[in-house]
Amino acid sequence: xxxxxxxxxxxxEATSKPREISVTLHVNGEQRTLAVAxxxxxxxxxxxxxHLNGTKKGCDHGQCGxxxxxxxxxxxNACLTLAVMKDxxxxxxxxxxxxxxxxxxxxxxxxxxxxxxxGYCTPGQIxxxxxxxxxxxxxxxxxxxxxxxxxxxxxxxxxxxVAAIQQAMGAMGSKS
Amino acid sequence: xxxxxxxxxxxxxxxVRQISADPAATxxxxxxxxxxxxxxxxARPMRLIDITHLALKTVEETANGGLRIGALVPNSDLAxxxxxxxxxxxxxxxxxxxxxxxxxxxxxxxxxxxQRTRCFYFYDVxxxxxxxxxxxxxxxxxxxxxxxxxxxxxxxxxxxxPSDMCVALAALEAKVHVAGxxxxxxxxxxxxxxxxxxxxxxxxxxxxxxxxxxxxxxARGFAxxxxxxxxxxxLSYAFALVSVAAALELEGGRIKExxxxxxxxxxxxxxxxxxxAALRGQPAKSDAFARAAEILLRDxxxxxxxxxxxxxxxRAILRTLAQAANATPQIxxxxxxx
Ligand SMILES: Cc1cc2nc3c(=O)[nH]c(=O)nc-3n(C[C@H](O)[C@H](O)[C@H](O)COP(=O)(O)OP(=O)(O)OC[C@H]3O[C@@H](n4cnc5c(N)ncnc54)[C@H](O)[C@@H]3O)c2cc1C
Ligand code: SF4
Ligand code: FES
Ligand code: FES
Numbered sequence: 001x002x003x004x005x006x007x008x009x010x011x012x013e014a015t016s017k018p019r020e021i022s023v024t025l026h027v028n029g030e031q032r033t034l035a036v037a038x039x040x041x042x043x044x045x046x047x048x049x050x051h052l053n054g055t056k057k058g059c060d061h062g063q064c065g066x067x068x069x070x071x072x073x074x075x076x077n078a079c080l081t082l083a084v085m086k087d088x089x090x091x092x093x094x095x096x097x098x099x100x101x102x103x104x105x106x107x108x109x110x111x112x113x114x115x116x117x118x119g120y121c122t123p124g125q126i127x128x129x130x131x132x133x134x135x136x137x138x139x140x141x142x143x144x145x146x147x148x149x150x151x152x153x154x155x156x157x158x159x160x161x162v163a164a165i166q167q168a169m170g171a172m173g174s175k176s
Numbered sequence: 177x178x179x180x181x182x183x184x185x186x187x188x189x190x191x192v193r194q195i196s197a198d199p200a201a202t203x204x205x206x207x208x209x210x211x212x213x214x215x216x217x218x219a220r221p222m223r224l225i226d227i228t229h230l231a232l233k234t235v236e237e238t239a240n241g242g243l244r245i246g247a248l249v250p251n252s253d254l255a256x257x258x259x260x261x262x263x264x265x266x267x268x269x270x271x272x273x274x275x276x277x278x279x280x281x282x283x284x285x286x287x288x289x290x291q292r293t294r295c296f297y298f299y300d301v302x303x304x305x306x307x308x309x310x311x312x313x314x315x316x317x318x319x320x321x322x323x324x325x326x327x328x329x330x331x332x333x334x335x336x337x338p339s340d341m342c343v344a345l346a347a348l349e350a351k352v353h354v355a356g357x358x359x360x361x362x363x364x365x366x367x368x369x370x371x372x373x374x375x376x377x378x379x380x381x382x383x384x385x386x387x388x389x390x391x392x393x394x395a396r397g398f399a400x401x402x403x404x405x406x407x408x409x410x411l412s413y414a415f416a417l418v419s420v421a422a423a424l425e426l427e428g429g430r431i432k433e434x435x436x437x438x439x440x441x442x443x444x445x446x447x448x449x450x451x452x453a454a455l456r457g458q459p460a461k462s463d464a465f466a467r468a469a470e471i472l473l474r475d476x477x478x479x480x481x482x483x484x485x486x487x488x489x490x491r492a493i494l495r496t497l498a499q500a501a502n503a504t505p506q507i508x509x510x511x512x513x514x
Contacts, residue, residue: 018179018180018181018182021182037179038179038180038181038182038224039177039178039179039180039214041211060215061212061215062208062212062278062279065276065278068278074252074281075277075278075281076278076281076282077208077278077279077282080206080207080208080211080212080279080282081207081211081282082182082204082207082211082224084182084226085204085207085226085228128277128278131277131278131281132277135277137256138509140509142509142510142511143509145412145509146412146508146509147277147509149276149411149412149413150275150276150277150278150279150413151276152413
């Protein structure tokens, strides 16, 4: 190991395909066990294996937030998360936010404020906002904007998104 | 993404054993930089060693009044840690200036130090890049180099280190604790990252078989007079073109101790002892700030698209020092520069 750095690109000729690994994910309250290749991202596992297509793939590189889900209640980018690394984790996606058939206050607020146009970024926006409310760090509109900056909206629905989050914050009583 | 094997490390000794045994293996923590680079085929490890289960997740006060931060503490938890907010607000502020809350929730303290440059050509495997393929050439020197370095560059590479957190850690004179087959050692922050020289593929002085275990902050936190100002192409969720961490200790309007570190301008957080010495003993006023900026940027060299950074850095230094002196630090959620 005398050359510290060529490590990252050092690669002898093709290896045999590594074995799939069994992981158990608790998704929206349901226990799901599946075998995944080590390189399967959580985003691909949710969409392609568990058929939860609400979570969107925008950039696949951490740059847009469309893939935002909650892991143990914290918002993360599912596109930069490997499924094998989340064995045993509790994951909430947009499909799991509503309870007993009633919309989550954020979902209702996004409808009330027309906080979307095409809707592609919306599941990520709402999951991110759910994480933001749980964190309790944002109080003002400026703080909401800054702490929601990890969610890009190509349609530019930002003012309505901020208004929707403020409504939900009021409805739920901001936890801090 | 290319195929790779996945393994988990049980503890630090096991992680060191596994990394020493396999030269084609790489540690993974938050994954926010490594997985991105693997998707672009820039990083091609054959085995990932998952270190997220190691017990390196605590923030503890040390006997000498400092703080020891485990390498796996997420960036967001560190920024909002009550002791960090109170005693090291410069560090909190710098962390919150970087990435997004989702990414900060994932990113680890150790991974933040080890993140690689955002140079466009480093990411584009179709182009020559000495950092990615040693000896292939540098596409940035005569290419689109708006985001590249103005200080400490070499003919082989003009990349910058993209971290915000590290700029604050440099100003605070943190120490990096690492473990390897030969045992543990501590690296002064200024010695952790390297300049490119003729080996731009080597970012840091961490050895390939070593793991970062913790970052240690000294007792002095500059909580009264500090500021982190980040200038970028959009107001949030973008890397720095220029950033400045300033920390002062004042006594009767005069500067007793000064720290000044720049981000976005070099292959490592940039400090200059002479510039800081020029501030000491002076009234905390614009004359002294201008003199420090002049010394700091004396050897700056712009390229076709980034010469603007020299003037930008000068102004940002003046502004950040004034913010620190006036105890009106930049608030990251406020887009008005105070
Ligand atoms: C869209 C986007 C925007 C961003 N914006 C910013 C920004 O504005 N400012 C900023 O500062 N950062 C920014 N980041 C970068 C982010 O801060 C880093 O990706 C993150 O800090 C890396 O930490 P990680 O734990 O995810 O590292 P990983 O991706 O897991 O690892 C990165 C490298 O560190 C090595 N490593 C990890 N832990 C250790 C350890 N304990 N010991 C030894 N080696 C280790 C790994 O082997 C790997 O080579 C951004 C990232 C993205 C994707
Ligand atoms: S500046 Fe460095 S990272 Fe960018 S192309 Fe040149 S060698 Fe590669
Ligand atoms: S798809 Fe994950 S951030 Fe864009
Ligand atoms: S509603 Fe279209 S991207 Fe946000």
